[in-house]
Amino acid sequence: MKGVAVAIIPARYSSTRLPGKSLLPLAKIPMIVRVLEQASRARLVSRVIVATDDERILEAVRAHGGEALMTSPGHTSGTDRVAEVAAQIDSEFIVNVQGDEPLIEPSTIDAAIKPLLLGDSLVQISTTSEPITIAQDVFNPSIVKVVTDAHGFALYFSRSPIPFVRPAAGLTLD
Helix, strand or coil, rough: CCCCEEEEEEECCCCCCCCCCHCEECCEHHHHHHHHHHHHHHCEEEEEEEEEECCHHHHHHHCCCEEEEEEECCCCCHHHHHHHHCCCCCCCCCEECCCCCHHHCCCHHHHHHHHHHHHHCCCCCCCCCCCCCHHHHHHCCCCCCCECCCCCEEEEEEECCEEEEEEEECCCCC
């Protein structure tokens, strides 16, 4: 099955940790374009749109043949940016692809879409996860952790270890 979902990639220039991150060159191509290229390779994606509040990002995407739409600069999250663009297009399925994942596998994007295609009314939103295999990653706040039930439904997300290990426990990985 080809092209059942629209991938929307939120991208803003004013990142608090790294301003201009979306435009950082990776092998001379802006990171946001690399993400767009990977999303375009997903089998279940028919269209990829970058949702941005910055003309520089808009122009960089368009200069590489991609599609980008301007969003309100007042959004507080990428999800808000995705929702604004999703409201303007006709698609039954929307996939939010993070704008700072230039190495995302197209199969990961397809894996997020597949549960929505099963027609189960309990499944209205989907995300992907993978096991943590490096012990230090448990303590890395850049890596989101998830607890799921026996059916794979997410119960809890955290940037802290799950269960949270209190500093008083004295556990470290150093």
